[in-house]
Amino acid sequence: MQQAIAILDSGVGGLTVVKEVMRQLPQEKIIYFGDTARTPYGPRDAEEVKLFTNQIVDYLIQFQPKMIVIACNTATAVALDDIRNRLDIPVLGVISPGARAAIKSTRSGIVGVIGTDGTIRSNAYEQALKTISPTIQVHSLACPQLVPLVEQGIYNSTEALETVRESLSPLLNKPIDCLILGCTHYPFLTQAIKEVVSPDVTLLSSADETAREVSTILYHQGMLASADEVPVHQFFCSGDAEIFHKITESWLHEQLSGMLVVWQVPTFI
Template sequence: MSTHQAIAILDSGVGGLTVAKEVMRQLPRERVLYFGDTARAPYGPRSKEEVALFTRQIVDYLLQFDPKMIVIACNTATAVAIEAIRTNVSVPVLGVITPGARAAIKQTKNGQIGVIGTEGTIRSGAYVTALRRISPGVKVVSLACPTLVPLVEKGMFRSEEASDVVCEALRPLRNETIDTLILGCTHYPFLADRIKRCMGEDVALISSADQTARDISTLLSHTGQLESSNEVPVHRFFCSGDPRTFQWIAQDWLNEQIHVTPVMWQVPKFI
């Protein structure tokens, strides 16, 4: 396998751009292929069967570009589909739940960790399992926040409305004694400032993006696949919904000009 192959990153929408940004920062020589399934976001309210099908569709699409690894930068898809994807592809497949859990265990001082995520992620219990696998005695408080992803997908993450919606969504956590909060959806770092304002300075926020990028770097180094070229990498972006909205959000978040290729699915889908 060549070191010049790209890292493929997929998400239900724009959330995985938080992971892509960290990969581009920590591994500036690597090429990124990014797919956002914006036409069918959010994945959180959908059934396991739907999420598994959609994830497999995107992986199959990205495999045509011969990537050196697949990164499922969607917590819901990681919880539901990662093991099946690993079984059926020949390249490494990384998710975002274990890295986030590991970072939270390192951060907490009182052993009380909060997790916010989509309905699907929270319902799966994947973070509770991952956290207790590392530290069996940890206390975990989980909360589904289904109103947050639509704010980000609409590009409203800096609006005053976003502040109100975030504080209302997090209200059940305000009386908990957690000292660490996992942003268990890759969309949520877009709202990190507002989440921090609502939870207070004493609660550390954990985004899986940084640790996931570190895991990617470690794996590529171990397998001798780190990109060695000094050429400026050309990243490629694909989305299944409105490319204009995706492009605007991506350029704002990544702080660079990009081109987006729209992809229209030719297979039946649950809508």
């Protein structure tokens, strides 16, 4: 039986990471869990986010994955070390890859970060960026109104554009040359964000860099799936399965060469 890469998020945002992993590693099986019943994680306190993340990991471990990717910036900020300490398989987050992408991209050394309340409050991105480049300037902004647009599937609407414009207004006069989308939901809103920010600002999602890190780790540990394996992907959610299924198929339709299976997860809440 093919061992999967397990990817988890507070909702559908982690599908942006799934899409890039599937593009770079099409032979790999993905098991995805979106905690759509309890999204968003951003406004919640750190201990609650840790509890939820550990519950999801406990659920995913029954499938014996070879790696876990915490594709949620808020959960990465508060729970990554805990999960790594208790598991003997590789566990990745999305903040360090996003920070590395920004360091490679910025020319001015002035970087913007948008994220949930929890991610921005944790200061995780600024710490990660300054660990690599101590002189970098970081302008951070919490944008709590954006995740609900994605979870409701209205990320291409006029309402989404206006909400993005209002949410990002405090950053628009900052001299940033790249903007980290510090929530995995935000790439769903890329088109709207592009319409609002200067064309000179490069938008950065951690998905690309995270997928490269997944590939590198699996390669060096001899854990890559064989090229002749055809993966059957599994997708789980804790909330409304119909909305989750619709968003998943819409976002991943080009990548889904295997079978898409969506279950309403037995509640452990």
